[in-house]
Amino acid sequence: MLAELACFEQKCRTRFPIGEAIYNCPNCGALLEVVFSEDSINVEAAKRTWRERRTCNQMLDQSGVWRYRELLPFDGHHHQVVSLREGNTPLLDAPRAARYGGLDRLTFKHQGFNPTGSFKDNGMTCGVTQAIRLGRKRVACVSTGNTSASMAAYASAAGLDSIVFIPHGNISYGKLAQALDYGARTLQVEANFDQILALVRILADRLGIYLLNSINPFRIEGQKSIIFEMMDQRDWNPPDWIVLPGGNLGNTSAFGKALRELRDFGFIRKMPRLAVIQAEGAAPFFDFVRTGGAFRSVPEPRTLATAIRIGDPVSWPKALHEVTVSCGVVERVTEQEIADAKAIVGQCGIGCEPASAATLAGIRKLTVSGIMSESDDVIAVLTGNVLKDPDYIYRYHTGQLKDPDGNAIAPQYGNQPVVVPNDPEAIARMLGE
Numbered sequence: 001m002l003a004e005l006a007c008f009e010q011k012c013r014t015r016f017p018i019g020e021a022i023y024n025c026p027n028c029g030a031l032l033e034v035v036f037s038e039d040s041i042n043v044e045a046a047k048r049t050w051r052e053r054r055t056c057n058q059m060l061d062q063s064g065v066w067r068y069r070e071l072l073p074f075d076g077h078h079h080q081v082v083s084l085r086e087g088n089t090p091l092l093d094a095p096r097a098a099r100y101g102g103l104d105r106l107t108f109k110h111q112g113f114n115p116t117g118s119f120k121d122n123g124m125t126c127g128v129t130q131a132i133r134l135g136r137k138r139v140a141c142v143s144t145g146n147t148s149a150s151m152a153a154y155a156s157a158a159g160l161d162s163i164v165f166i167p168h169g170n171i172s173y174g175k176l177a178q179a180l181d182y183g184a185r186t187l188q189v190e191a192n193f194d195q196i197l198a199l200v201r202i203l204a205d206r207l208g209i210y211l212l213n214s215i216n217p218f219r220i221e222g223q224k225s226i227i228f229e230m231m232d233q234r235d236w237n238p239p240d241w242i243v244l245p246g247g248n249l250g251n252t253s254a255f256g257k258a259l260r261e262l263r264d265f266g267f268i269r270k271m272p273r274l275a276v277i278q279a280e281g282a283a284p285f286f287d288f289v290r291t292g293g294a295f296r297s298v299p300e301p302r303t304l305a306t307a308i309r310i311g312d313p314v315s316w317p318k319a320l321h322e323v324t325v326s327c328g329v330v331e332r333v334t335e336q337e338i339a340d341a342k343a344i345v346g347q348c349g350i351g352c353e354p355a356s357a358a359t360l361a362g363i364r365k366l367t368v369s370g371i372m373s374e375s376d377d378v379i380a381v382l383t384g385n386v387l388k389d390p391d392y393i394y395r396y397h398t399g400q401l402k403d404p405d406g407n408a409i410a411p412q413y414g415n416q417p418v419v420v421p422n423d424p425e426a427i428a429r430m431l432g433e
């Protein structure tokens, strides 16, 4: 499909060629989005093609992103695709989590099954492919960890140099280790995510480095495939709700755009409601939607769910649009609620990183308040793998986890490891022989 970039601001809507390396509208400064010039697609043929591609061994077809390439803006550039066979993430039933959340049934779409362990891979395959298309040699991002891990991997796979900027001391070791191992030049800056993003934007312009944060509209395009694949896996039956954690709000923007496109082209008839969950200490979007008025950032965001420790989310105008269009809601949850919900996801044999567990904590609140009903059909998106932040898990289960104010988090679903002597008698007695 023919595609262009368009200013997201409704009063401007200026269009730009798809091959222009811009992240904001040069006229008004607003965010950019990809728009397609065609308004129809053969829906039944596309559904059949996408299903058939699942059994094909070609790289493009095996990717859970590029399989849906008819709805991505890369026509004529498929030979430049950089893929690590991302996507293909499962839908998992989680009865225990459903009970905890106050639902009859709950399904997780687990993006932690991706090559670098988070949903960022869905977007990064497109972002790095766009860098190749533009002939760029260096890419950069600021990250709370997952974007940097993903960018480092895809850049190295493509033979590009990558530079990651991360907040010093506020990213999990699992993610930092990935960036190092995948070969990114890793700069730990003494500032928070929002401050570093401002810094990186200046440097990217000055040094001609291609920026791969979620302000990059091609990342958003790739992340749409999470929804395409989800609907394909459900035979195009949308759920009542899709629940996701909100940080920089790129994923919320991508999910909403994907749902609108699927509805407008005729793949789905009903629009699921988006429920965006933020951590209490980093909840500017929640505050904004709840109280109205001007958007106010949180100067010093705080949460142990470091992935969503963001006080000034760049994509809030897009996210607001998508939450509004989908009749969605925004909720916030405490550190204790995130930690307990995370343990419950673990008890389902599924596991996830702390930010992802905000979804289940949010569902529990939304059913208690009656916004979500017990019988609703709900899919929660687990954004990151359980092994991203083992330190958090160990501390929770051993009663050592403290919130950012230094208050202890109670291990209500804790599972302490037990030290035993090297003695079969003693161990058998202990295990209740």
Ligand code: F0G
Pocket (backbone or CB within 6 Å): 118, 120, 142, 143, 144, 145, 146, 147, 148, 214, 245, 246, 247, 248, 249, 250, 251, 252, 307, 308, 353, 355, 356, 383, 384
């Ligand atoms: N969950 C995880 C595991 C994340 O890594 C992120 C964002 C989010 C949720 C929030 O998604 O920003 O689209 O609202 N991580 C970014 C990073 C910011 O740098 O890795 P969002």
